[in-house]
Amino acid sequence: MHTATNAFTLRKTAAALALAGLSASFGHAALAAPPAAQGDFARGRILIEARAGLSDAELDTLVKAHGGKRRKLGQSRMQVVDLPPGLSEEDVVAKLSRRPELKFAELDRKVQPAMAVNDPYIGSAWHIGKIGAPSAWDSTQGSGITIAVLDTGVNAAHPDLKDRLVPGFNVQDNNTDTSDLCGHGTAVAGTAAASTNNAMGVAGIAGAARIMPVRIVYKDSTGGCPAYFSTIASGITYAADHGARVANVSFVGIAGSSAVKSAARYMKSKGGLVFISAGNNNIDENVVPDTAFIIVSSTDSYDAKSSFSSWGSFVSLAAPGTGIWTTNNALGYSAWNGTSFASPVSAGVAGLMMAARPDLSGEQVESLLFKTAVDLGAAGRDPVFGYGRVNAAAAVSAARAFVNPVDATAPLAAIAAPLGSSSVSGAVAVTVNASDNVGVTRVDLKVNGTVVATNSAAPYSFSWNSAGVANGMANLVAVAYDAAGNAGSSATVAVNVANATATTVVAADTAAPVVAINNPVAGTVNGNVAVSVSASDNAGAAGIRTTLAIDGLTVASGQGGSLSYNWNTKKTKAGTHTVTVTARDAAGNASTKSVSVTVR
Structure with a gap:
């Protein structure tokens, strides 16, 4: 560790201890929800x-x-x-x-929020040294990475946070008011990314990272700050759409939500990671594990499970969460307890790794986090500590040294449903199994050679409107892609389309098709964007020819009522771009639809 880093650490610790007499309040633990069967x-x-x-x-x-x-x-x-x-x-x-x-x-x-475990310990930043953060700071402090804090808001006036903040959003009230209603979010934000090397207060794990405050709560009549699955899922989606690489959600009771899982997978598809606290009930939460997010339990200064920390097979990582010295809503500092603070410690380490190696995917950062964790408890992954207690020094070192292997292996894909030679009509559920030696980035569904839908997150499932093709045999093929650009196609599944047909004779077709852009909508986009369009016509969708253009340049075309395209905006200049689709029927009638989006 360099001398400058030693001096910085001493300044921060001394300032924190000097302020201990000014603010000795205690914070909330992780915002908690009752089991789903009992919850409102x-x-x-x-x-x-x-x-x-x-x-x-x-x-x-x-x-x-x-x-x-x-x-x-x-x-x-x-x-x-x-x-x-x-x-x-x-x-x-x-x-x-x-x-x-x-x-x-x-x-x-x-x-629902829950009160913290009260602990009279007013500690210094013991967790900083425990996870080896000063060694990691020698090479990175998180510059260039945005960490979204989905919580009660963040106090923008706090001297240790004001220089870290970027514009966020209030998804509960649909406005930009991200002031802190209950104080919990300010403490979480400081744990992850309070300013470093400013000779005051405390040190966040990624103290040069940007903080995006996303308020997901409202204040109820009791003074509490509850959130909903919808506001959490909306907050994660907002963070992913607006360039955050890391999102922290220090709430519990949400790991079983399909909406929260889907939002986390969406962020992961854009190269990000979502961290969630395990809970403070000191029980096995009995939640099924999922790779959508990283669930973090809490440890104390002895690397033992914190007395309050929940556990279970869903836990993937552990981090310090007892007596964490951090920012508070009164513009001071105090010690807080809970998995609410273990989670942003881990999120901050991920931010350091991403800053050191921006080219790494979310999955690669996650894998290195797990591989470098200090194994506690039973050997290997266990229900109390997951893969182990996070180790910032080892994780950043591993990220910097990581060499992307040359990947020449194509993914495998197979259509599980519908079965070959089966008869289908109307909306058809198509299920695809896909795997890869490194990881699948997306799966395209082709019908008669036209990409009709794209899915970037497992499980890979589609809804295909079979009315978009003529009755008779149609060929379905799934194509899986990996990050290296390798593609693997499934075997062709031929199905018999048997939709009811109208017998009415149309003398002359002068009506243009009706066309719609289902995604994206007007707003901000980044990373891989699944562009999907649909069209219908009075003479039937089977005769429609659809063309998709971005800024006037044709990027995809196909026959039928739907068309999909994967737009990698990383290769597109930042700014406003126009997506245009044109649909033309067999009689030559045409219609056009456009949407403008901003690429970050």
């Missing part, structure tokens, strides 16, 4: 996600059958569905869950 949920709304390939018009038909009106979450496929008064949310979810066009439907459960 939002009345009058639910959450759904359409399979890739389902058009906006088809989705509208589904939700309108229940009197619903949908609202899209950012550039993702998830939707909040507002329901009319008097309907049973449970009944609508049960019915929509059986629809093959949807990935899931779930209640929008409330996440």
Whole structure:
């Protein structure tokens, strides 16, 4: 460790201890929710996600059958569905869950805050040395990386945070007010990224990273700050769409939510990672593990499980969470306890790794985090510590030394449903199994040679409108891609399309097709963007020829009622760009639709 880093650490610790007498308050632990079976949920709304390939018009038909009106979450496929008064949310979810066009439907459960474990310990920044952060700081302090803090807001006036903040969003109130309602978010933000080397207060793990405050809560009549699955999923999607590489959600009771999982997968598809706290109930939370996010349990200064920390097979990493000295809403500093603070410690380490090696994918950073963790408890991954306690020094060193292997192995793909030679009609659920030696980045579904849908997150499933092709045999092929550009195609599955046909004779076709851009919507995009369009015509979609252009340059074309394209915006200049689709029917009638988006 360099002398300058030693001096910096001493200054920060001395300042923190000097301020101990000024602020000896204690914070909240991780915001906690009761088990799903007992938890409250939002009345009058639910959450759904359409399979890739389902058009906006088809989705509208589904939700309108229940009197619903949908609202899209950012550039993702998830939707909040507002329901009319008097309907049973449970009944609508049960019915929509059986629809093959949807990935899931779930209640929008409330996440309730819980008071912290009170501990009279006012500590110095012991966790900084425990995880080897000063050694990591010799090579990186997180510059260039944005960490989204999804919480109660962040106090922008705090002297250790004000220079770190970038514009965020209040998804609860749909505005830009990200002030801290309950103080929890300010403490979490400071743990991850309070300013380093400024001779005051505390040191965040990634003290040169940017903090994006995303407020996901409201203040209830008791003074608490609950959130919903919908605001958390919306917050993660917002962070991913606006350039954050790391998102921290120090709430519990959310790891089983299909909406939160989908949002985390969406962020991972853009090279990011989502960190979630394990909880403070000191029990096995009995949650099924998932690779969508990183669940963090808490350790103390002796590398033992914190007395309050929950555990379970879903835990993937551990980090210090007892007596964490950090920023508070009173513009001072205090010691906080909970997995709420173990999670942003880990998120900060990920930020350091990404700053040291911006070219690494989220999956690669995650793998190195796990491989370099200090193995505690039972050998290997265990339910208490996951892969072990995070080690910033080793993780950053491994990231800097990592050499991307030459990947010449193509992914494997196979269509699991429908079966070959089966008869299909209307909306057809298509399921694809895909795997790769490194990782699958996306799967395209081709029908008769035209890409009709793209899916960038497992499980790979699609909704194909078979009315877009003529009756008779249609050939389905799935193509899986990896990060190196290798592509692997499935065997062709031929199915018999047997849709009802109209017998009415149309004397002359003068009506142009109706065309729609389902994704993206107007707004901000980054990373890989799944562009999807749909078209219909009075003479049938089978005769439509669709062309897709970006800034006037044709990038894809195909026959039928749907077309999909993967737009890698990393190869596009930042700024405003126009996506245009033109649909032309067999009679030569044409219509055009455009949307403008901003590439970050």
